[in-house]
Amino acid sequence: MALDPETLEHLLDTVRRFVRERLVPMEHKIAEDDEIPSTLLDEMRALGLFGLSIPEEYGGLGLAMAEEVRVAFELGQTSPAFRSMLGTNNGIGSQGIVLDGREEQKRAYLPRLASGEIIGSFALTEPDSGSDAAALKTTAIRDGDHYVVNGTKRFITNAPEAGLFTLMARTDPEEKGARGISAFLVEAGASGLRIGPVDRKMGQRGAHTADVIFEDCRVPASALLGDREGQGFKTAMKVLDRGRLHIAAVCVGVAERLIRDSLAYAMERKQFGRPIADFQLIQAMLADSRAEAYAGRAMVLDAATRRDAGETVATEAASAKLFCSEMVGRVADRAVQIHGGAGYIADYGVERFYRDVRLFRIYEGTSQIQQLVIARNMIRDAAS
Structure with missing residues:
Protein backbone atom coordinates (compact mmCIF):
# COMPACT_ATOMS: atom_id res chain seq x y z
CA MET A 1 0.00 0.00 0.00
CA ALA A 2 1.56 3.25 -1.14
CA LEU A 3 1.77 6.20 1.24
CA ASP A 4 0.45 9.59 0.26
CA PRO A 5 3.25 11.90 -0.93
CA GLU A 6 3.22 14.06 2.20
CA THR A 7 3.47 11.08 4.57
CA LEU A 8 6.25 9.53 2.50
CA GLU A 9 8.26 12.76 2.52
CA HIS A 10 7.81 13.01 6.28
CA LEU A 11 9.09 9.45 6.69
CA LEU A 12 12.09 10.11 4.45
CA ASP A 13 12.93 13.33 6.29
CA THR A 14 12.70 11.52 9.64
CA VAL A 15 15.00 8.73 8.46
CA ARG A 16 17.39 11.26 6.91
CA ARG A 17 17.71 13.18 10.18
CA PHE A 18 18.04 9.98 12.20
CA VAL A 19 20.88 8.80 9.95
CA ARG A 20 22.66 12.15 10.08
CA GLU A 21 22.19 12.93 13.77
CA ARG A 22 22.26 9.50 15.43
CA LEU A 23 23.92 6.93 13.18
CA VAL A 24 26.74 8.77 11.39
CA PRO A 25 28.32 9.98 14.67
CA MET A 26 28.39 6.38 15.91
CA GLU A 27 30.10 4.82 12.86
CA HIS A 28 33.61 4.67 14.31
CA LYS A 29 32.43 3.28 17.64
CA ILE A 30 30.34 0.57 15.95
CA ALA A 31 33.36 -0.47 13.89
CA GLU A 32 35.64 -0.54 16.93
CA ASP A 33 33.21 -2.35 19.23
CA ASP A 34 31.69 -4.62 16.56
CA GLU A 35 28.31 -4.01 18.16
CA ILE A 36 25.29 -1.75 17.74
CA PRO A 37 24.16 -0.35 21.11
CA SER A 38 20.74 -1.43 22.32
CA THR A 39 19.70 2.22 22.65
CA LEU A 40 20.09 2.71 18.89
CA LEU A 41 18.20 -0.49 18.19
CA ASP A 42 15.35 0.78 20.36
CA GLU A 43 15.29 4.02 18.35
CA MET A 44 15.16 2.03 15.10
CA ARG A 45 12.23 0.05 16.49
CA ALA A 46 10.40 3.22 17.50
CA LEU A 47 10.77 4.61 13.98
CA GLY A 48 9.24 1.46 12.48
CA LEU A 49 12.38 0.61 10.51
CA PHE A 50 12.10 -3.11 11.20
CA GLY A 51 8.72 -3.28 9.48
CA LEU A 52 9.13 -1.19 6.35
CA SER A 53 8.04 -3.94 3.94
CA ILE A 54 5.71 -5.90 6.24
CA PRO A 55 2.00 -5.33 5.51
CA GLU A 56 0.13 -2.89 7.71
CA GLU A 57 -2.33 -5.53 8.87
CA TYR A 58 0.59 -7.29 10.57
CA GLY A 59 2.03 -4.17 12.19
CA GLY A 60 4.40 -2.97 9.47
CA LEU A 61 4.44 0.15 7.29
CA GLY A 62 3.58 -1.83 4.16
CA LEU A 63 5.74 0.27 1.87
CA ALA A 64 5.56 -0.26 -1.86
CA MET A 65 8.85 -1.21 -3.51
CA ALA A 66 9.44 2.30 -4.90
CA GLU A 67 8.95 3.70 -1.39
CA GLU A 68 11.17 1.12 0.27
CA VAL A 69 14.11 1.83 -2.03
CA ARG A 70 13.87 5.55 -1.27
CA VAL A 71 14.20 4.73 2.43
CA ALA A 72 17.11 2.44 1.57
CA PHE A 73 18.81 5.33 -0.27
CA GLU A 74 18.80 7.20 3.04
CA LEU A 75 19.88 4.23 5.16
CA GLY A 76 22.80 3.71 2.77
CA GLN A 77 24.22 7.10 3.76
CA THR A 78 25.84 5.54 6.83
CA SER A 79 27.62 2.35 7.87
CA PRO A 80 26.02 -0.70 6.20
CA ALA A 81 26.00 -2.47 9.58
CA PHE A 82 22.97 -0.45 10.69
CA ARG A 83 20.96 -1.39 7.62
CA SER A 84 22.04 -5.01 7.90
CA MET A 85 20.49 -5.34 11.36
CA LEU A 86 17.04 -4.34 10.17
CA GLY A 87 17.41 -5.53 6.58
CA THR A 88 16.62 -9.19 7.24
CA ASN A 89 13.36 -8.29 8.99
CA ASN A 90 12.30 -6.36 5.91
CA GLY A 91 13.66 -8.80 3.35
CA ILE A 92 14.68 -12.43 3.44
CA GLY A 93 13.73 -12.82 7.10
CA SER A 94 10.07 -11.88 6.58
CA GLN A 95 9.12 -11.94 2.92
CA GLY A 96 8.98 -15.72 2.70
CA ILE A 97 6.30 -15.61 5.41
CA VAL A 98 4.50 -12.73 3.69
CA LEU A 99 4.45 -14.55 0.34
CA ASP A 100 3.96 -18.19 1.29
CA GLY A 101 3.19 -18.41 4.99
CA ARG A 102 -0.07 -19.75 6.35
CA GLU A 103 -2.28 -17.20 8.07
CA GLU A 104 -1.45 -18.53 11.52
CA GLN A 105 2.27 -18.22 10.71
CA LYS A 106 1.84 -14.65 9.54
CA ARG A 107 -0.01 -13.67 12.70
CA ALA A 108 2.47 -15.47 14.93
CA TYR A 109 5.63 -13.89 13.52
CA LEU A 110 5.09 -10.85 11.27
CA PRO A 111 3.97 -8.44 14.04
CA ARG A 112 6.99 -9.42 16.13
CA LEU A 113 9.31 -8.96 13.15
CA ALA A 114 7.71 -5.62 12.25
CA SER A 115 8.20 -4.26 15.76
CA GLY A 116 11.77 -5.54 16.00
CA GLU A 117 10.84 -7.68 18.99
CA ILE A 118 12.59 -10.53 17.19
CA ILE A 119 15.26 -10.46 14.50
CA GLN A 231 8.21 -25.44 -2.03
CA GLY A 232 11.16 -24.03 -0.12
CA PHE A 233 13.43 -23.25 -3.03
CA LYS A 234 10.60 -21.52 -4.87
CA THR A 235 9.98 -19.43 -1.77
CA ALA A 236 13.65 -18.47 -1.63
CA MET A 237 13.61 -17.39 -5.27
CA LYS A 238 10.46 -15.31 -4.80
CA VAL A 239 12.06 -13.03 -2.23
CA LEU A 240 15.10 -12.28 -4.38
CA ASP A 241 13.69 -9.52 -6.58
CA ARG A 242 12.79 -7.36 -3.60
CA GLY A 243 16.02 -8.17 -1.80
CA ARG A 244 18.17 -7.38 -4.82
CA LEU A 245 16.48 -4.04 -5.39
CA HIS A 246 16.86 -3.15 -1.72
CA ILE A 247 20.59 -3.97 -1.76
CA ALA A 248 21.02 -2.02 -5.01
CA ALA A 249 19.39 1.00 -3.36
CA VAL A 250 21.69 0.74 -0.35
CA CYS A 251 24.67 0.67 -2.73
CA VAL A 252 23.42 3.90 -4.29
CA GLY A 253 23.11 5.50 -0.87
CA VAL A 254 26.65 4.52 0.14
CA ALA A 255 27.99 5.80 -3.19
CA GLU A 256 26.28 9.14 -2.69
CA ARG A 257 27.75 9.44 0.81
CA LEU A 258 31.24 8.69 -0.50
CA ILE A 259 30.86 11.21 -3.32
CA ARG A 260 29.75 13.90 -0.87
CA ASP A 261 32.68 13.21 1.45
CA SER A 262 35.15 13.11 -1.46
CA LEU A 263 33.92 16.40 -2.87
CA ALA A 264 34.15 18.10 0.52
CA TYR A 265 37.69 16.81 1.02
CA ALA A 266 38.76 17.83 -2.50
CA MET A 267 37.48 21.37 -1.98
CA GLU A 268 39.29 21.67 1.33
CA ARG A 269 42.58 19.87 0.68
CA LYS A 270 45.21 22.07 -0.97
CA GLN A 271 48.22 21.14 -3.04
CA PHE A 272 50.39 23.44 -5.12
CA GLY A 273 48.55 26.36 -3.56
CA ARG A 274 45.11 25.31 -4.82
CA PRO A 275 42.26 23.02 -3.72
CA ILE A 276 42.74 19.65 -5.38
CA ALA A 277 39.16 19.99 -6.67
CA ASP A 278 40.59 22.47 -9.18
CA PHE A 279 42.62 19.72 -10.85
CA GLN A 280 40.99 18.04 -13.80
CA LEU A 281 42.05 14.50 -12.93
CA ILE A 282 40.34 14.84 -9.54
CA GLN A 283 37.32 16.33 -11.28
CA ALA A 284 37.21 13.35 -13.63
CA MET A 285 36.98 10.91 -10.71
CA LEU A 286 34.26 12.98 -9.06
CA ALA A 287 32.33 13.25 -12.30
CA ASP A 288 32.55 9.53 -13.10
CA SER A 289 31.33 8.68 -9.62
CA ARG A 290 28.45 11.14 -9.82
CA ALA A 291 27.32 9.88 -13.22
CA GLU A 292 27.44 6.24 -12.17
CA ALA A 293 25.54 6.86 -8.92
CA TYR A 294 22.88 8.75 -10.85
CA ALA A 295 22.54 5.86 -13.28
CA GLY A 296 22.21 3.42 -10.37
CA ARG A 297 19.53 5.50 -8.70
CA ALA A 298 17.56 5.71 -11.95
CA MET A 299 17.82 1.95 -12.50
CA VAL A 300 16.58 1.15 -9.01
CA LEU A 301 13.64 3.54 -9.15
CA ASP A 302 12.61 2.29 -12.60
CA ALA A 303 12.73 -1.39 -11.62
CA ALA A 304 10.93 -0.71 -8.33
CA THR A 305 8.16 1.22 -10.08
CA ARG A 306 7.74 -1.58 -12.62
CA ARG A 307 7.50 -4.15 -9.82
CA ASP A 308 4.82 -2.11 -8.06
CA ALA A 309 2.90 -2.01 -11.34
CA GLY A 310 2.81 -5.81 -11.38
CA GLU A 311 5.52 -6.41 -13.97
CA THR A 312 7.97 -9.29 -13.69
CA VAL A 313 11.31 -7.62 -12.95
CA ALA A 314 13.71 -10.52 -12.41
CA THR A 315 16.01 -9.22 -15.15
CA GLU A 316 15.74 -5.59 -14.06
CA ALA A 317 16.36 -6.44 -10.40
CA ALA A 318 19.40 -8.54 -11.28
CA SER A 319 20.66 -5.76 -13.56
CA ALA A 320 20.28 -3.15 -10.82
CA LYS A 321 21.97 -5.32 -8.22
CA LEU A 322 24.84 -6.14 -10.61
CA PHE A 323 25.41 -2.55 -11.70
CA CYS A 324 24.98 -0.85 -8.33
CA SER A 325 27.12 -3.28 -6.33
CA GLU A 326 29.93 -3.01 -8.88
CA MET A 327 29.43 0.75 -9.13
CA VAL A 328 29.79 1.42 -5.42
CA GLY A 329 33.05 -0.51 -5.44
CA ARG A 330 34.43 1.80 -8.11
CA VAL A 331 33.17 4.86 -6.24
CA ALA A 332 34.81 3.67 -3.02
CA ASP A 333 38.08 3.07 -4.84
CA ARG A 334 38.02 6.59 -6.29
CA ALA A 335 37.15 8.00 -2.86
CA VAL A 336 40.31 6.46 -1.39
CA GLN A 337 42.32 7.82 -4.32
CA ILE A 338 40.91 11.33 -3.95
CA HIS A 339 41.72 11.32 -0.25
CA GLY A 340 45.26 10.12 -1.01
CA GLY A 341 47.16 8.98 2.05
CA ALA A 342 44.29 10.09 4.27
CA GLY A 343 42.06 7.61 2.45
CA TYR A 344 44.19 4.78 3.76
CA ILE A 345 43.96 5.95 7.37
CA ALA A 346 41.09 4.73 9.56
CA ASP A 347 40.41 8.18 11.08
CA TYR A 348 38.72 9.39 7.89
CA GLY A 349 36.34 6.45 7.52
CA VAL A 350 36.89 6.07 3.78
CA GLU A 351 38.95 2.90 4.12
CA ARG A 352 36.15 1.41 6.25
CA PHE A 353 33.60 1.99 3.51
CA TYR A 354 36.10 0.61 0.98
CA ARG A 355 36.08 -2.68 2.92
CA ASP A 356 32.38 -2.59 3.74
CA VAL A 357 31.11 -2.27 0.18
CA ARG A 358 33.08 -5.27 -1.08
CA LEU A 359 30.43 -7.56 0.36
CA PHE A 360 27.68 -6.10 -1.82
CA ARG A 361 29.10 -7.90 -4.85
CA ILE A 362 28.77 -11.26 -3.08
CA TYR A 363 25.56 -11.58 -1.06
CA GLU A 364 22.00 -11.71 -2.44
CA GLY A 365 23.65 -13.45 -5.40
CA THR A 366 27.19 -12.74 -6.62
CA SER A 367 27.81 -10.50 -9.60
CA GLN A 368 28.46 -13.60 -11.66
CA ILE A 369 25.10 -15.09 -10.68
CA GLN A 370 23.40 -11.83 -11.67
CA GLN A 371 25.09 -12.05 -15.06
CA LEU A 372 23.81 -15.59 -15.52
CA VAL A 373 20.27 -14.60 -14.50
CA ILE A 374 20.25 -11.68 -16.92
CA ALA A 375 21.67 -13.61 -19.84
CA ARG A 376 19.45 -16.66 -19.35
CA ASN A 377 16.36 -14.48 -19.14
CA MET A 378 17.41 -12.70 -22.33
CA ILE A 379 17.86 -16.01 -24.16
CA ARG A 380 14.57 -17.40 -22.84
CA ASP A 381 12.65 -14.27 -23.85
CA ALA A 382 14.23 -14.22 -27.32
CA ALA A 383 13.32 -17.87 -27.87
CA SER A 384 9.70 -17.53 -26.77
Missing part, protein backbone atom coordinates in the same frame (compact mmCIF):
# COMPACT_ATOMS: atom_id res chain seq x y z
CA GLY A 120 14.70 -12.65 11.47
CA SER A 121 17.44 -14.63 9.75
CA PHE A 122 17.56 -16.62 6.51
CA ALA A 123 19.43 -19.92 6.73
CA LEU A 124 20.19 -21.07 3.19
CA THR A 125 23.96 -21.04 2.52
CA GLU A 126 26.04 -24.05 3.60
CA PRO A 127 29.75 -24.91 3.68
CA ASP A 128 29.41 -26.68 0.30
CA SER A 129 26.39 -24.81 -1.06
CA GLY A 130 26.45 -21.13 -1.91
CA SER A 131 25.55 -19.94 -5.38
CA ASP A 132 24.36 -23.49 -6.13
CA ALA A 133 21.70 -23.27 -3.43
CA ALA A 134 19.79 -26.25 -4.83
CA ALA A 135 22.73 -28.47 -3.81
CA LEU A 136 22.18 -27.95 -0.08
CA LYS A 137 22.65 -30.98 2.17
CA THR A 138 20.85 -30.05 5.39
CA THR A 139 18.01 -32.53 5.92
CA ALA A 140 14.65 -32.34 7.66
CA ILE A 141 13.20 -35.82 8.00
CA ARG A 142 9.60 -36.29 9.10
CA ASP A 143 9.20 -38.19 12.38
CA GLY A 144 5.59 -38.24 13.50
CA ASP A 145 4.48 -34.72 14.40
CA HIS A 146 8.01 -33.35 14.06
CA TYR A 147 10.88 -32.98 11.60
CA VAL A 148 14.40 -33.88 12.67
CA VAL A 149 16.91 -31.41 11.20
CA ASN A 150 20.62 -32.06 10.70
CA GLY A 151 23.15 -29.88 8.94
CA THR A 152 25.19 -26.69 9.09
CA LYS A 153 24.39 -23.28 7.62
CA ARG A 154 27.22 -20.83 7.01
CA PHE A 155 27.67 -17.03 6.84
CA ILE A 156 24.14 -16.51 8.17
CA THR A 157 23.43 -12.81 8.67
CA ASN A 158 22.23 -11.80 12.14
CA ALA A 159 22.42 -15.42 13.35
CA PRO A 160 23.78 -14.43 16.80
CA GLU A 161 20.86 -12.03 17.36
CA ALA A 162 18.12 -13.94 15.54
CA GLY A 163 14.92 -15.03 17.22
CA LEU A 164 13.56 -16.74 14.10
CA PHE A 165 15.27 -18.61 11.28
CA THR A 166 13.73 -19.27 7.89
CA LEU A 167 15.49 -22.56 7.28
CA MET A 168 15.92 -24.26 3.92
CA ALA A 169 16.35 -28.02 4.28
CA ARG A 170 15.96 -31.12 2.15
CA THR A 171 12.83 -33.06 3.08
CA ASP A 172 13.29 -35.55 0.23
CA PRO A 173 16.87 -36.90 0.33
CA GLU A 174 16.23 -38.84 -2.88
CA GLU A 175 15.45 -35.65 -4.77
CA LYS A 176 18.81 -33.95 -5.30
CA GLY A 177 17.48 -30.82 -6.99
CA ALA A 178 15.41 -27.87 -5.89
CA ARG A 179 12.17 -29.85 -5.71
CA GLY A 180 13.34 -31.71 -2.61
CA ILE A 181 13.82 -28.51 -0.57
CA SER A 182 11.31 -27.20 1.98
CA ALA A 183 11.27 -24.09 4.17
CA PHE A 184 10.77 -24.09 7.93
CA LEU A 185 10.28 -21.42 10.58
CA VAL A 186 12.60 -22.39 13.43
CA GLU A 187 12.74 -20.36 16.61
CA ALA A 188 16.03 -19.66 18.33
CA GLY A 189 16.48 -21.80 21.39
CA ALA A 190 15.10 -24.91 19.74
CA SER A 191 16.68 -28.05 21.15
CA GLY A 192 19.53 -29.16 18.91
CA LEU A 193 20.11 -25.70 17.40
CA ARG A 194 23.29 -23.83 18.25
CA ILE A 195 25.15 -20.83 16.90
CA GLY A 196 28.86 -20.93 16.05
CA PRO A 197 31.39 -18.20 16.86
CA VAL A 198 30.83 -14.83 15.24
CA ASP A 199 32.72 -14.65 11.93
CA ARG A 200 35.68 -12.28 11.65
CA LYS A 201 35.01 -10.41 8.41
CA MET A 202 36.85 -8.00 6.13
CA GLY A 203 34.33 -5.27 6.87
CA GLN A 204 30.82 -4.44 8.05
CA ARG A 205 31.77 -4.78 11.70
CA GLY A 206 28.67 -4.52 13.83
CA ALA A 207 26.77 -6.72 11.37
CA HIS A 208 27.27 -10.28 12.54
CA THR A 209 27.31 -13.57 10.68
CA ALA A 210 27.90 -17.06 12.05
CA ASP A 211 27.30 -20.75 11.46
CA VAL A 212 23.93 -22.16 12.46
CA ILE A 213 24.28 -25.82 13.41
CA PHE A 214 21.43 -28.31 13.62
CA GLU A 215 22.07 -31.59 15.43
CA ASP A 216 18.97 -33.76 15.68
CA CYS A 217 17.00 -30.55 16.06
CA ARG A 218 13.32 -31.40 16.43
CA VAL A 219 10.90 -28.84 15.02
CA PRO A 220 7.12 -29.28 14.97
CA ALA A 221 5.48 -30.18 11.67
CA SER A 222 3.58 -26.88 11.95
CA ALA A 223 6.92 -25.10 11.39
CA LEU A 224 6.79 -26.07 7.69
CA LEU A 225 6.41 -22.80 5.78
CA GLY A 226 3.37 -22.98 3.55
CA ASP A 227 1.02 -25.83 2.83
CA ARG A 228 3.31 -28.62 1.65
CA GLU A 229 6.83 -29.88 1.29
CA GLY A 230 9.00 -29.16 -1.72
